[in-house]
Amino acid sequence: MKSKKKRLIKKNEHGKKMPLWENITIAFTLFMLSLLWISSFFPERRLWGINHWAYFPLWLRTVVIAIAFLIFIPQVNRWLRIFLKQTVVLVFRSLVEKRKYLGYMLMAITSLLIFYLFRTKAHLLGDGFQILESINAGTLSVNWSQPLAIWIYLSSFDLLNQFLHLDGAAVYAMVSYLSGMIYVIFALRVAILLGKSSSIRLFLFLILILMGSTQLFFGYAEHYPLLCCGILIYLFYSLKYLFGEAKILVPLIIFLILIPMHFSSLCLLPSMLFLFFFKEERKYLGDILKTKKTPLVFFFLMLISAGLVLYLHKYNWYVFSYFVPLLHGGYTGPNYTLLSPAHILDFLNQQLLVSPVGLALFLIFLILMPKPESTKDRVFQFLLIVSAAQLLFIFLVNPGLGAPRDWDLFASVGLGYTVLALYLFSRTPPDPKRSYLKLNLVIVAFLFTLPWILVNANPDRSVARFRNLLDLDPKKSRNGHFILAGYFDRTGKPKDVDRENRMIKEKFPEVELVNQGLGFLQKGDFKQAYEAMTRALQISPEFAEAHAGLGWYYFKTGDLQQSEQKLKGALQLKPDYGLAYANLGDIYLKRGEFKKAEKFYTRSVKLGMDDPKVFNNLGILYAQFGNLNKAASFYQKAIAKNEKFAKSRYGLAFVYYKQGKLKDSLREVNLLLQIDPNFALAYYQLGLTYEGLGRKKEAVLAYQRYLQMQPNDPNADHINKLIEKLKASYK
DSSP states (O other), X not given: OHHHHHHHEEEOTTSOEEEHHHHHHHHHHHHHHHHHHHHTTOTTSXXXXXXXXXXXXHXXXXXXXXXXXXXXXXXXXXHHHHHHHXXXXXXXXXXXXXXXXXXXXXXXXXXXXXXXXXXXXXXXSTTHHHHHHHHHHTOOOOOSSSHHHXXXXXXXXXXXXXXXXXXXXXXXXXXXXHHHHHHHHHHHHHHHHHOSSHXXXXXXXXXXXXXXXXXXXXXXXXXXXXXXXXXXXXXXHHHHHHTTSSOXXXXXXXXXXXXXXXXXXXXXXXXXXXXXXXXXXXXXXXXXXXXXXXXXXXXXXXHHHHHHHHHHHHHTTTGGGGBOOSSOOTTTOTTOOTTSHHHHXXXXXXXXXXXXXXXXXXXXXXXXXXXXXXXXXXXXXXXXXXXXXXXXXXXHXXXXXXXXXXXXXXXXXXXXXXXHHHHHHHTSOOOHHHHHHHHHHHHHHHHHHHHHHHHXXXXXXXXXXXXXXXXXSTTTTHHHHHHHHHHHHHTTOHHHHHHHHHHHHHHOHHHHHHHXXXXXXXXXXXXXXXXXXXXXXXXXXXOHHHHHHHHHHHHHTXXXXXXXXXXXXXXXHOTTOHHHHHHHHHHHHHHTOHHHHHHHHHHHHHTTOOOHHHHHHHHHHHHHHTOHXXXXXXXXXXXXXXXXXXXXXXXXXXXXXXXXXXXHHHHHHHHHHHHOTTOHHHHHHHHHHHHHHTOHHHHXXXXXXXXXXXXXXXXXXXXXXXXXXXXXXXX
C-alpha cells in the first residue's frame, strides 16, 4: 500500500505533498495541445480525430493554441481563475443551485440556440445524405438495428411535414436539437450529483458538454442523438440507484428503451447485471443466486438470448461482417484487420474526437489509483464495466463506411469512461493545483471540440475534410464520391459533379467496367457485357459487385442456376450487399418460389435497398399472399420513389379495388393512364372499378377499350359476355 501511495505523491520544494497524477495530467494536457497544433499540418493523414484546426488559417490556429499555452503559466492561470470565480462560478451557483428551475430553463434555451446557430450544413458524415433522401422520398423504413429510433423520426416527419411542411433535414435537426437540450440538462444533473462544490460541479458539467460527441446535437442527420442522450440518462439514474436515491426499476426501464433505440446498447447489459447483483457486497455465488431479483434477471437474459438466436438464424449470412476481420479485410480494406495499425489509429482517433479529456483522466486514474481503494467502490466498478464494454464494442465492431465517416456509431462510447474519470476527479482532495488543472482541462476540451463543430457548420470546410477522409480508405469510402456528387448536384455545381464522376472512373476502373457491363445488358449486348464483367474480376477478383454483375448477366441469359451461384458468391464477399439479395429475389420470383423471394427482397430492403422495383415486387408477393395492407404499403413506397412507375400504380389500384376502396382505386387508375395511356390492364381494372361504383356505361367503354388493345386475351369471351350483361342492365 505504501509503495502505491509513493507513486501518487511526491514532495515539492516547500515540503508540501503534491499528487503525482496532477503533474502527469498537466504534462499530458500540454502534450495534447502540442499534438493539436502539429496535427493541423497533416489534414491528409490518419489523424482525423484531432486535425480539425487544419481547415483554418495558420495564423488563427497558432494564436489560439499559443493563448492556451499562456494559460498554463501559473500567474496567468491564477488571474483567470479569480476572474472566473467572481463571474462564471458565481452565476452558475446562483442559477443552478439557488434558482434551480430557472437555471435549467436558461441552460435549455441557451443550448438550443447554440445548437441551431452552429448547426451542420452539409450532411456528409455517416448515412446522413442517404437518410434524408430516403425520408423525403417516403422510402425510409424501420430496420432491425434501431427500430425505435427510426420510428420516432418517421412519426415526427409525418406530423411535422403534414402540418408545417418541413422536409427531412429540418425534422432530423429538430430532434437533434431537442436531444441535445435533454443531454445538457442531464449533464448538469450528473455534475450536481457527483460534485461537492460549485466550482467542481461547473467543471464536470463543462467537460460533459464539451465532448466531441455533442456534434450529434448540432442538427445532425442520423439516429444516434437519441441514443447518446439516452445513455447519459441511463448512467445518471444508475448512479442515483447506487447512491440509494432511486429504484433499480428506473435504469432497467431506460435500458429496455435503449435496446430498440439501437442494438449497440446491448453492450450496457453487463453493467445492468452488475446493478442487479452487486450493489451490496456479496462474496459468494450462493449469496448472489439467492436474491429476489435472480428469477427476473434470468428471464430477461433468456429473452435476450432467444432474440439473438432468432437473429442469427435469420441473418446468419452477414452477421459476422459487423466485426473487424481478424486476418483479411476483403476488397474494401484487405489490410484493415483487428490488429492493423490503421484500425488501432482509428480506435485512438475516435476517443480523442469524442472525449480527449475523459480519455486522459481515465487512463491516468486507472494506472495510478491505489487498487485497494477501488475494490469496494460500487460506483467505480459499475462505471468501469460500462467503459470496458463500450471500448470493447468500438474495438471489435467494423465501421461499414470507415471509422472516420462512421464516427457517429461510436459517438456515445466516450460517456462511460468520461463519467468515470469525472467521478474519480470529484473525489480527489481539494488543493490549489487541482483548481489550476480544472481550468486547463476545460480549455483543452474546448480547443479539441470547437474546430470540429465549426468545420461541420461550414459547407466548404465540411467538403474539404470529407475529401481527405475518403482518401484514407479509398475502396471502403467509394460511395462517398457519389454522395459528394449528389451534394454538388443539389447545390447547383455541375462542374464539381463531373469531377467526382471522373474521379470514380480513375480511381476504381473495376467499378466503371461493371457499370459498362450493366449498360450493355440493358441494351441486350450480352457479349460485351460478359467481357466487361470478366475484365473487372481480373482487375479485382474480390470485387463483389463484379460477381453480382456476372450473376445478373446469367439471369438475363436465362441461366438461373449460374446466376444464383454467382450472386451467392457475391454475398460471401460482401454479406450486407442489398442488391445481391434483391437479384436473388428476382431469381426465386421467376422460379415461382414466392416465400423465398419475399425473404430475399425483405433482406435487401433491411440492408438499405430503396429500388422501386423491389418495393413493387414485394407488393406483388404480399397481394398474392392476401396481405393487402402490406401490399399497398410497398406499392406506395415504390410510387414515392418513382411517381411514374406504372406497374406500381396498377398494383395499388388493384389492391384498393380488393379492399373495397373503389374511389381510391379509380384515382390510381386515372393517374396510371395519364402516365401510360397504352397500359392495357389499366382499362380492365378501370372497368372493374366503374362496375363496382355502379357506373355501368363507363365500365362497358373501359372493357371494350381493353379488348381492342388485347383481342387475344384468354378471357376475351368472358369479358364480352360481361359487356353484354352490363349493356342489358341499363337499356
